[in-house]
Amino acid sequence: MSAEGIGIGLALGVGTFLPVFLLRLGASDLLIGLLTAMPSLAGILLAIPVGEFLARQPHIVPWYSRARLSVLSCYVLTGLVPFFFTNHRPEAIILIWALAAIPQIFAGVSLTAMMGAVAGPRGRLALASQRWSIFGLVSALTIVIAGQVLRRLGFPLNYQVVFISSAVGAIISYITSSRVQLPTTEVTTTRQPIGQVLRQHLSVLRGSKRFLRFTAGQFVFRWGLLLPVPLFPIYWVRSVHASDAAISAIGTVQTVVTMAAYFLWTRASRRGKERRVLLVSSLGLSFYPLLTALTPRVEPLVLWAALAGFFAAGVNLVFFDVLLSTCPAERQTTYIGMYHTTVYIAGLLAPVVGTALASAVGIVPALVLGTALRLAGFALMAMLGVGKAEPVG
Secondary structure (H helix, E strand, O other), rough: OOOOOHHHHHHHHHHHHHHHHHHHEEEEEEEEHHHHHHHHHHHHHHHHHHHHHHHHHOOOOHHHHHHHHHHHHHHHHHHHHHHOOOOOOOHHHHHHHHOHHHHHHHHHHHHHHHHHHHHHHHHHHHHHHHHHHHHHHHHHHHHHHHHHHHHHHOOHHHHHHHHHHHHHHHHHHHHHHHHHOOOOEEEEOOOHHHHHHHHHHHHHOOOOOHHHHHHHHHHHHHHHHHHHOOOHHHHHHOOOOOOHHHHHHHHHHHHHHHHHHHHHHHHOOOOOOOOHHHHHOOOOOOOOOHHOOOOOHHHHHHHHHHHHHHHHHHHHHEEEEEEEEHHHHHHHHHHHHHHHHHHHHHHHHHHHHHHHHHHHHOHHHHHHHHHHHHHHHHHHHHHOOOOOOOOOO
């Protein structure tokens, strides 16, 4: 699965410029918030049913590879929009990414389960670190190259070339992910009404206290993560007047640092130190929106992005590991679907709240709120004991 990171890195590197492209097309703050939020609406409704569906599939690899291809192809469609629309281009692009929600759910739930199955409990941190580092490196190189293309060609052709070129990454991702071999899973074909399924899950959840504590803590923290996401490019473009080259530098530095930090956090997470990594990295990442809000020039933003990338690597790794370690093994994809539902709820509401607050009271107070929510999530995870090893006996 590590090789697939090359294809994903190509596409996600291009994706760094998606909100910037929308802003330069004249998108409103609300549309920038919807870019992150709209796909989450479908996730809230479908993540649990998708988890249930995948739990009944003996082979989930084809579902992942096709879903990932569909999602990454949306970058190509984004690049084609100016050829077919002279008006309402931002709205057309938002619609494309709203429709991408369904395959995105399949890709997210199945990927988590696949990585756990491929590596097992002892190897999943190493696999995640290796995979994310590969696509981080490729993404960083892609951002640099894309920045040069954006600088040399006129608008909007420069963005179109960048987005359409991401087709290479989509194809590589599909070919490599399709070759992943997993053992056939024994499944039950009995289908139950969704209401009965939810009642059963709620009953089992009462005994899954570690899963509940982790889900609650990360949910609050994730609000702090996602609320300022659409605000960063708005702040860069409108408050600091950053050029495409400067935005490219911010994205490149953050990606490169994140890539290197995965290896450091993986080593630090060994020997039962996951909780320490979780608390240190989540606390460090909490201050990124505040630092951004206090910065009136481009140059320090590159340093803050590097610090955010360093701490984000630790959060990503430990969230992934804690999720798999707290999911009941017999219904893993179902519980991954439940976890993703909380992610989508935050993904739907937090960016809209962030952009609405930015319009009402200003972007700086909205960014400061992002830091406050991250700190609240950090405190909740600390109090609930998230990341503690399960007692033996």
